[in-house]
Amino acid sequence: MAKQEERQSSVFLKSLFCGAAGGFIWGIVSSIAYFFSFSEVSHASFILRTFFSGSWTEGWMGELISLCILTILAIIPALIYYLLFKQMHGIMPGILYGIGLWVIIFYFLNPLFYFVPPLNEMTMDTIVTTACQFVLYGVFVGYTISYEHHDRRIVPKSSQNEA
Amino acid sequence: MKNENNDLKLSPSIRKNRKVFEELLGIGVSFDVDYRTLKILEKEVDIYYITGLNDKDHVNVIIKELLELNEVEHAKSSKRKVHEVIENRIVNYQVEEMDKFYDANTQIMSGLIVIVVEGYEKAFAVDVRSYPGRSPSEPDTEKVVRGSRDGYTENIIVNTGLTRRRVRDDNLRFELLRIGERSRTDVAIAYIKDVADPGLVQQIRKKLEDVKVDGLSMSEKTLEEFIVDQKGNPFPLVRFTERPDVASAHLFEGHVIIIVDTSPSVIITPTTFFHHVQHAEEYRQSPTVGTFVRWVRFFAIFFSIFLLPLWLLFATHPELLPPDFSYIGPNEEGNIPIIVQILIADIGVEFMRIAAIHTPTAVSTAMGLIAAILIGEIAIKVGLFTPEIILYVAISAMGAYATPSYELSVANKLARLSIVLGTAFFGVPGLVIGFTLYILFLTKTISLNTPYFWPVIPFNARALYNIIFRLPVPLDKVRPSIVHPQDDKRNN
Secondary structure, three states: OHHHHHHHHHHHHHHHHHHHHHHHHHHHHHHHHHHOOOOOOOHHHHHHHOOOOOHHHOOHHHHHHHHHHHHHHOHHHHHHHHHHHOOOOOOHHHHHHHHHHHHHHHHHOHHHOOOOOOHHHOOHHHHHHHHHHHHHHHHHHHHHHHHHHOOOOOOOOOOOOOO | OHHHHHOOEOOOOHHHHHHHHHHHHOEOOEOOEEEEEEEEOOEEEEEEEEOOOEOHHHHHHHHHHHHHHHHHOOOOOOOOOHHHHHHHHOOOOOEEEEOEHHHHHHHHHHOOEEEEEOOOOOEEEEOOEOOOOOOOOOOOOOOOOOOOOOOOOOOHHHHHHHHHHHOOOOOEEEEEEEEOOOOOEEEEEEEEOOOOOHHHHHHHHHHHHOOOOOOOOOHHHHHHHHHOOOOOOOOOOOEEEOOHHHHHHHHHHOOEEEEEOOOOOEEEEOOOHHHHHOOHHHHOOOHHHHHHHHHHHHHHHHHHHHHHHHHHHHHHOHHHOOHHHOOOOOOOOOOOOHHHHHHHHHHHHHHHHHHHHHOOHHHHHHHHHHHHHHHHHHHHHHOOOOHHHHHHHHHHHHHHHOOOOHHHHHHHHHHHHHHHHHHHHHOHHHHHHHHHHHHHHHHHOEEOOEEOOOOOOOOOHHHHHHHHOOOOHHHOOEOOHHHOOOOOEOOO
């Protein structure tokens, strides 16, 4: 029983860590997409440029600082996924979770970020690029948490290790 | 007809047995199957054989020894039965008794000799096999600069021997199965008993036992399609290797290996995407150099998929480029649209790859010349291609050749073509969605209950670190969790 609890706490910590790693990896992808103008916004537009002004928020320095903050912030969605959806299987819940996060941040919270243009003024490129980043983050976090939660098995009650 | 004979048993009458054997084996029809009758201790003894698959000298020694029985023993004075005397005299350490025609026939067809004694309702199968085949040589597809040069051959016995040479652990198991109603191919499941996941071994054993097929003509490839659920998935779901050192390294990690007779490639299960992007050479160099080689390889593989669509995007949408990169993109519009040029060039490279597989060496030099000069230079001069196209197609083709797994490089080529088409039609969204779908597809793929894109998704920090950096072997202390090893420490 104690072992079970130990495992659960390790899954919990792993979930938080994977949230941070997901923020870091897809944050880099977001910066690259911003650099090549696939998207008009990057994470720095939300985290830095809305609250601070100055040339340092623009260049790679701004992206780097913002990436550090994003890495920490990205733990929160992983925590929510762990608390609510860890029982799920497969990649579909992750995709939906990612889209859900995107809708919340780009639609409902949009007015909070003064530097980010409203949704109806965004280009199609921006919408698709950012949504894809959120989907990948959602799958990354969701699939990892459910895989760890189900004792590193994909199929529930798979035959492995039972024989 | 076939199934009726499966349970037919030998009888004590040697004449009856002879008739059945003649009928079943086609003795007198096939020229290479025959029997020799000896008279030993006043009993008739038949030796059934197939020429071409056994060691003639060895068979002659056995016959000589049996005939000498007539001089040293006397039929009447001997207290033992004749078949016991004969069995004791067979000069071989692998003698098996069998009472069914089906089993005896399989053994004869495998190259063993079967000895039938008058008055005894069992037959002796003696292993005097000597298969035509080559000796171990370095596999063409997995060369290293330094290190062992032996590779698996088409003979399963040689292959298990090569593996045992590297894994002397008495826990190494080779379970033998016979698959294929007509080919009756020997298949061995290899694993280390106290390391490999017994659930996985059982799963593989069950899948192999359930295989219903008449013959394994493409041996390990045919079998692979029964083990993993390939469907429309172009990615290689198992890894093949021809190197015994690679196979034994995977055995130590807790993988299960399937060896199929008649093929030098063995199957490594379970496999993830990242098993296909590693190479033995990385472990032959110092860890730092190995890491460097690995990173370069990762870039090559990434380029082989995404460089061409990315360039196409920048060529058609120059406004996306940051000012520093504005030189990218064709200076002048060609005579035909860029997407068509890319497709022609890319498929042209594919022509060459396909042609190179079966071109005789004598002609391949000429082929290289034609490919390089005609397709490269003349195509530009004629105005068919812009020079940049050749550059980027060549880089992505080289990236594909730098992919250690041949199967993966071809699958990536399909991915590249689809993403190129998506980019041509939809611009940025095409490329971004293509990238996303590529990753989601890899994530969704499951091979033998193993997530294919592990350790990226599902994320495993330690394993990912192990892939990004080639660790010094003394520091690499745990087995990868993906194989669910019973004992996850490498050295205790």
